[in-house]
Amino acid sequence: MFDPNRTLALVKGALLDAETTWRSYLPEAGDWKRTALLFTGPLIVLSTVLAYLGGLTSSGSSLLGMFRPTIASSLFNMVFAVIGIGIAAFIYSALAGVFGGKRDFALGLAALTLAFVPGYVGQAFSWLPWIGGLLAFGLGIYSLVLLWRILPLYLEVPAAKHAAHYIVSLIATIIVMAVLGSLFAGMRPGADISRSFDTGSYSDSGNPLSESGSLLGAAVRQGELMAAAQEDQYTPPADGELAEKQVKDFIRTMSRVAEVRQAKAAQLQELKARAENDEEMSIGDLTSMMGSATGLAGIGGVEIEIVKTSGGNWAEHTWVRDSLRTAWLQKDINDTVKHNYELYQEYESELAPYIQ
Structure with a gap:
């Protein structure tokens, strides 16, 4: 159940006292639905809404070249963000099992959400004049650093295999998200949908999200x-x-x-x-x-x-x-x-x- 006070406390802790917050939340992290309702979902919604409101006061595009968001594009980004973190959690947890750690989607989702709190904050303030884009970029990089640190705690990947797990998982996530981004590009509000992709006979072997598929x-x-x-x-x-x-x-x-x-x-x-x-x-x-x-x-x-x-x-x-x-x-x-x-x-x- 959504508890705004608890959510704000987790956000504050993840920003100011990350490792203590990670350890305190770990006993609750085994329930992915709880994490999604208490933490992941509210973060995505709040960061998207703040980015939209900030965009209303902007000159039209941000420092990183993003155009002013609309209600439709913000809703699309919100949905894509939910899909994205779910995919990332699946990939990191699946590969953790390969590298001798815990294969647990719930723990993967909690770890990614906690690590990317700075990234969501950066997205929320990406439309600030002059510094917004740089702030979003810097906090995104910082989130990747935090992800490196939290994975051994939550997914228990052995130290000797930590680097390989992190890199392979990151590459796999980038690939899958790039493919999905290409597939869904025509669905984005205002996008040119004159070109379409031939999905052909879309079986599990062609599904980039399937472990038997060619990408994952x-x-x-x-x-x-x-x-x-x-x-x-x-x-x-x-x-x-x-x-x-x-x-x-x-x-x-x-x-x-x-x-x-x-x-x-x-x-x-x-x-x-x-x-x-x-x-x-x-x-x-x-x-x-x-x-x-x-x-x-x-x-x-x-x-x-x-x-x-x-x-x-x-x-x-x-x-x-x-x-x-x-x-x-x-x-x-x-x-x-x-x-x-x-x-x-x-x-x-x-x-x-x-x-x-």
Whole structure:
């Protein structure tokens, strides 16, 4: 049930004494409906209403280029914000389970709401003259910092896997929201709806919100591979010398990584050309575009996948890479480096693109 005094106390606490507020709310966070009615919903409504009222006094657009909101656009933004935080909570909690934490939607929703209180405040005051846009941007970044800090407390992701969980979840959320934003763009009041997207046969496999779908499913798979890679252990030989087989395996892996990235780049270029030519884009095209872009700008996901699916050891792979780079930099600083540099020279034409 909505309690305005409790809501205001949570907002104040999240802004002024974040960690204490997080810990005090944790026993209540297991009920997502309570969080939605007490905290998430009121925050979204209040920030949107304040942004609308602030927009009435503005000159027409904010510092960040947003146009003055209307009642219709504000209602649309409110609905999209509700959908957005629900999707984000689902993604962060689903991937928390992959990385050894709690897979709990209610805790994910509570964590995201608490972390993004500054972001909602920034949205509410984004129409202030001169400083509104910068304030909204700065508080949005601060919310991401708070999200980094709150996730281990609420979703209990192990410290060793915290960074991977945070990054993969953030990328997956951005991708899904970008696709949904593209799909719903024509529904926004005042938008040009002359172009439409071909939804085709919209099955679960094409649903970007489904764990079996191409977007979230790929993120979950990448998360599983990264979690498995982080558990790999490797003890280098006592003399620190590389074996020729290790160098050959490294070359094979990196060559395959380059091939996959080239294929993704070509796919992205083709889809980009279609978009620029105003050709009709389907949901599958949009998800492919976002997936290819993420693969190119990713965090080693392709490299990890190729190592792990070939039965390799990620810890050994990274040791080989680091040893080769040290050898390239130092050449003959000691007997170990000298040995490794001789191996590097033997395969320099193949290794150079990945080491230098």
